Amino acid sequence: MAEKITHRSKDYSEWYNNIIEEAGLAEHSAVKGCMVIKPHGYAIWERMQSVLDGMFKATxxxxxxFPLFIPKSFFSKEASHVEGFAKECAVVTHYRLKNAPDGSIVVDENSKLEEELIIRPTSETIIWNTYKGWVQSYRDLPLLINQWANVVRWEMRTRLFLRTTEFLWQEGHTAHATAEEAVEETKKMLDVYTDFVENWLAVPVIKGVKTANERFAGAIETYCIEAMMQDGKALQMGTSHFLGQNFAKAFDVQFADKEGKLEYVWATSWGVSTRLMGALVMAHSDDQGLVIPPKLAPHQVVIVPVYKENEELQEISETANKIKKSLEARGVRVLYDDSDKQRPGWKFAEYELKGVPVRIVIGLRDLANGTVEMVRRDTKTKHVVPLDQLENTVVETLDLIQTNLYQTALAFREAHTFSVDTWDEFKEKIDHGFVVAHWDGTTETELKIKAETKATIRCIPLDNAQEKGKCIYSGKPSTQRVIFARAY
Amino acid sequence: MAEKITHRSKDYSEWYNNIIEEAGLAEHSAVKGCMVIKPHGYAIWERMQSVLDGMFKATxxxxxxFPLFIPKSFFSKEASHVEGFAKECAVVTHYRLKNAPDGSIVVDENSKLEEELIIRPTSETIIWNTYKGWVQSYRDLPLLINQWANVVRWEMRTRLFLRTTEFLWQEGHTAHATAEEAVEETKKMLDVYTDFVENWLAVPVIKGVKTANERFAGAIETYCIEAMMQDGKALQMGTSHFLGQNFAKAFDVQFADKEGKLEYVWATSWGVSTRLMGALVMAHSDDQGLVIPPKLAPHQVVIVPVYKENEELQEISETANKIKKSLEARGVRVLYDDSDKQRPGWKFAEYELKGVPVRIVIGLRDLANGTVEMVRRDTKTKHVVPLDQLENTVVETLDLIQTNLYQTALAFREAHTFSVDTWDEFKEKIDHGFVVAHWDGTTETELKIKAETKATIRCIPLDNAQEKGKCIYSGKPSTQRVIFARAY
Structure with missing residues (x-):
């Protein structure tokens, strides 16, 4: 099984594709740039959705x-927004097919739309056009609304989960009476994302704001969380935008304040997507397959029986089902795989590939000894565990794995983050991880650095230490260091 | 509040629109034929999704x-399928916008797609093209897969929830080694839908099969459940299709059986959609607003405090929060509305409009007496309930409401179902509900009856009694009665 996977050290990109294929997470579809999310991948995504949805509701x-379609004219109403998305829009122009005289199926030219419809790449415009009807007075505010949806951004070069033409995401769109409240919301949702990514996905992140050049099209300020993958590259895990009054002005959404004075509404939007699935693969997996943080694993424990005769299986199953039941009572998600289609060795490799955090193996000799074998997916260590201690051991082990994955990712990031002060150092270290360096604050310099090294400014960390220095590239004065990296 | 709602007896269609608007379920969007599902409507749909999803997983x-887009050529591979859907397909032809010389935004003609993409109206074709890669041997079967997704069918005349260009649904697509197993699956999912609609949505249904004329495009047999709305019209609540080997042949999906012989795979598909939201409104609501079956209500109980001074509110809140906590411990979903934005009378009307099954009103006098007022949404009866009996009374009342809604709908259907034997009777009774009558089994007769009366054959009930008779229209021999109705 493991020989199907290229080693990370040999070809990281090929390794990534192998994991996704062999673990059954996703595959390319017949439609260019669009993926099929396979059952195992979708089950993990469902866990992510369910946890995030709970966090959104708790806040x-x-x-x-809101509709999949956006009239073309809506798009044009916010200038920088259309500028940012125009080049990647799927456009619906007709609404009917017909039979051609030769029997083939063709688009019916008589069904041409008066105004073309854009498939949403993001929904600010259609949502703010709707909010216009929902907001009259300060009593109608805030609106705190989220949408789970598919969106389309036409991509020329795609990678499963990381960059696909269609992807799944959630987009929050909120409306507020004051700028302060909107900024507070923007930061609150960045904190929610941070909580989710660090405590569930087990990936440490750096919270920051984007430079003007990397900002969302239509935002005043884009907050983000950035993580490091195992090849030292950065992956943006989520963004939260303070949109000011840009969309309220574009769609004329005003409210009467307590004094009856009309004001434009303040906006935020925030989103995370199936990209997080790519992060999950790239942050934790190894050369044996996928590694899933226990809190997100569809099955946290798999029990595999080892037996020769059918009578043996019955005896083992009795114990296995007891274990399953007692673990489930503790909230653990357990799969007992007693199918006779495959041998135990095949199952071990299969569940390793699929990233199940804990494997319990039960044979007759174990039963006689009152023990089972427990194997951790992250460390691959084997433990002989007495049956009467198993329940507690498994629950503790799941916690240990969750913590270990986070700590390992954190240690990796720290070992691959370099504070540098010369351009030569910059060029050397940028191949190996994050580079923390002074920058003169101009888009010009940012773009030149990108052109020379393919590195972008991932973020200006929140509460960044202020220190005087010289820009790593231009030598001009700088007040702080920012984080550079190559990114997905 | 209630005066915003047209009485059912006066204008049923206007009443339906009023309920949806006033209860905050949905509204028409700026995109022709597409709706916005508003938070209260979406919360009910989420409950439906969650229950159905659990039922699918339990089976x-x-x-x-799977992708939103379907290449046009896929569509043409199953002849009757494309025939059925060609006239209502949204077609993507380009993938980029650009600035015109005059500054406006136009479609970039250089981004024309080589092959047009259809927005999925249903996913059989893209899914069976994918299954081709997943099925080699009998060991790979069955595939039991469901998808929650948005689909698009271009509609000229739309009604919120009942008929919209974009709608949300689930579509199950399964693959089997034998025809028998596929038929069994088709019936099993019809039973799951029946369970959901009768026991959760509280709507009685008739299980049956469609006539050839009403069959799904590409199916061998379409099973359905049909319900009666309060105006006597039928609404198809869900369908489950036995697709035979039609799609396996169109996409060349074969498997090696145990003897190594290649066979085409057998298929089913089955779906329910946001139409169920329309059914919920039309089956149970009244002239005061929405009525939600307790098992699907986002909030099953609302507690409203009645007070003059702030100190009074504090005292009431103490009791209210205790009630909330004790009910939540019994699994009841409770909202305590202590906001001071609106008066109690406004709140009573608002939650009646929104369909919350039970309202609890607490004032100081109640507290002194050790009682509260409890109001049932379905019967509007008021009950003075001692505090120490409240928990049990509420739990029982929610059950009673659930049962009452079902029984009321069943009694209504029975009172509006007519077994008739003459064409004159048929024409008279078809204005008032379901008509059960003999039919000669031909599409010709079926279409003539439709042309004259707008009534369609809703289904041939499963396990239908066989009796000799004469077709209500043609007078030709018939072996059984079928169900005619006007339908949504």
Missing amino acids: GHVNAY | GHVNAY
């Missing part, structure tokens, strides 16, 4: 659903 | 996700 948000 | 199904 006062509700879900709603 | 061995897993979720996955």
